[in-house]
Amino acid sequence: MLVTCAFPYANGPIHIGHILEHIQADIWVRYKKMLGYNIFFICSDDSHGTAILLKSKELNISPRKLISNIFKQHIYDLRCFNISYDNYSSTHHVENLNFVKKIYYKLKLNNLIQLKKTIQLYDIKEKIFLPDRFIKGTCPKCYSKNQYGDNCSVCGSVYKAIELINPISNISNTKPIIRNSWHIFLNLSIVQNKLYQWMQTGVLNKSILNKMKEWFNKDLKSWNISRDKPYFGFKIPDFLEKYFYVWLDAPIAYISTCKDLCKKNKLFNFNEFWNLNSNTKLYQFIGKDIIYFHSLFWPAILEGINFRKPTKIIVHGHVTIQGSKISKSQGSVITVKKWLKYFDSDSLRYYYASKLSSSIEDIEFNLKDFSNKINSDIVNKIVNLASRSSSFLNKYFDNMLSSKLENIELYEIFLKVSNKIKYFFENMEFNMVIKEIIKLSDIANQYFNNKKPWTIIIKNNNNKLQEICSMGINLFRLIMIYITPIVPNLSKKTEKFLLTSLNWNDIYTPLLCHKISVFKCLYKRIDLNSIHNFL
Structure with missing residues (x-):
């Protein structure tokens, strides 16, 4: 089995919202390993995109220096929480660049690549085409305010950024203009029927499957897989000023990170694992906010290159504090580093486990509930x-x-x-x-x-x-x-x-006639002072 988590983004530290997914997957992997399953656990830093470029500019360092620093920090944070990855890589790894190029050429060979003229939102002040996550406006479907340029967190609708009502650039806080640009697209309609068949094989739970079926009511639109400069990522061959969209090269890193693991440990035959009729299993843990990419775009890439698709996609909800999703912009971020100053990693692992189920409901984090549960149960x-x-x-x-x-x-x-x-x-x-x-x-x-x-x-x-x-x-x-x-x-x-x-x-053999050690404190109570200092 191969198990993956979605990749932490390399523009900041891991917080207690991010760590939920890694804990969920790690618990399952540890359980399977205890039973003797041949299971491998991989992840990677998501190291490309406009956000990386802007963050490095803000810190006055190069994007490569930024992602290198963040990579070390992420590795440390994950180890502190005993996340047992067999390989942790970066989407900027040369192995990933090689796969991205090969896959692009194969998609092109299979007539899945199109070149089309598009209209996009452009920030005049910063002289940059705006990524979806750097635009906010009113949802064109349900009219909820403060929504990103790709989908609405309230009604779940997916749309183009130019469809947003009253869009504003998050970078300059100005109103963007519309500009033309040539872009490279992946033609999803060619693989639409096979994707529809695949998604009904039990790979998704019912609520997500029903949402996906809505997307298939009409022909799937082509997906833009390129971005204009300035950008940090892999350049597209034969296009001087175009880069691969982060959401193309990021999922391909599932493949490259696996390949890197095979090279390091010679665990199994890479081709056997990824070929179309593979008998191995692929389990992917993701958050509900990236379902669209993992259940549509990612399998479309795999279908287009005749690679196997995931066996199961396990989706979880967000971590909320007082009913709101943890957000940097709203100041509700609690970093893993801060957490470990006051509490241990097992306590959060236990607390999340006590709330995690197969549903995609959000998990409300409450310090009083947390301390009561740890003290009472453990x-x-x-x-x-x-x-x-x-x-x-x-x-x-x-x-x-x-x-x-x-x-x-x-x-x-x-x-x-x-x-x-x-x-x-x-x-x-x-x-x-x-x-x-x-x-x-x-x-x-x-x-x-x-x-x-x-x-x-x-x-x-x-x-x-x-x-x-x-x-x-x-x-x-x-x-x-x-x-x-x-x-x-x-x-x-x-x-x-x-x-x-x-x-x-x-478990079937009890400990009898066996000497144990002198008991020493196995776990300390959480006191009120820890909570007060934490807050």
Whole structure:
């Protein structure tokens, strides 16, 4: 299997809205790897476009220097959150340039490339043709204000920038004019029928599929794959002043990053993976704001060059704060760097997992809800089970577990739940995984409360005391195996505490006659001071 995330844009740091997707995909990849699947996880920096050019100009450095700096920062941020990429590249990589050129020529050979005269919005003050994301105006369909030049975030309509009502340039805050320019287009109508067949193979969930069908009610329009200078990207062969549009070379980097991985590790035959009848699987995680590109333009490119298309496109909603999407312009950005000054990465991974499902609903981030969930679930329920069980084992049994389980039936109940948890992991219902794990934690703690091991000390029944506390440790171990893909740092600490690895295949073999370490704090409570300082 090959798993990809959409690429972080190389004009700024990763924030807690961006990291949602990487966490979602990483949890799924870690789960699959625990089960022994041959799975590879790749991503890349999206390093081209007008925004890169403008940002570098603002910082008075070259675009290459900017993307190099951001690349290092992104790598660091992702590693801090334990995002387990097998290869992380850049769309500016020479491997990607080679593929972009080859694919362009192949599309041209297959009569999918057209040259057409277009009318575009032009910023007179800055002397630049305006990209869609640098224009705002009123939606021509639902009349919502403050919408970008390519699609409306309110009604979901897709349109041309020149159709916007009262457009304004975000660069100069002036009204743009209309200008002519020759551009290169990808003729989507030629591959329309095959795309329609493909999108009904289960690759998309129903709500997205229904939206896509609306686009196919009429013939698909040709897609502009070129941009005028000034621009930062790959130049188009045979056109001195034209560049490939960022949305052409960015998805092609899924292919080039895979190729780069193959070269580095010699993992599998690249052609076998990308050929039309490949038996391998391709899973792509994206946000709902880029569905149009990944479910239409990207597969159109693949169809045009006779490459395989994605097996499944997994779409998530946005992270919102007080009901609004996290936005730089609105000042609601919380960078990963800032987050890690006050909290750890496992806490956000757990919080997002508790809210992530297969739907594309937005996830509301709330600090009070976050701290309550972490303290209640991880500290008071999961970790507390290990703490209270191990205290007796340390004091009376030199940290040695008993030779048998005190309650085999209860252990088997925990084992049976593994199938349900697997089902939820498989289908991206991470919120349901968390619910099942907390149910098990409640049952395990209730078991410990009912057995009242502190009263057994008085009765001097050492064997029974050891068995009850060992039972608590074994139930904790099962819970931690189930939750390992979600909280990798806590899992590593747990492995050091239990002196054993947490493997899914080991759940049927309880830890018996096994010595564990002295319990040390596995997880700290989130206090109010952290929250106040954070705010």
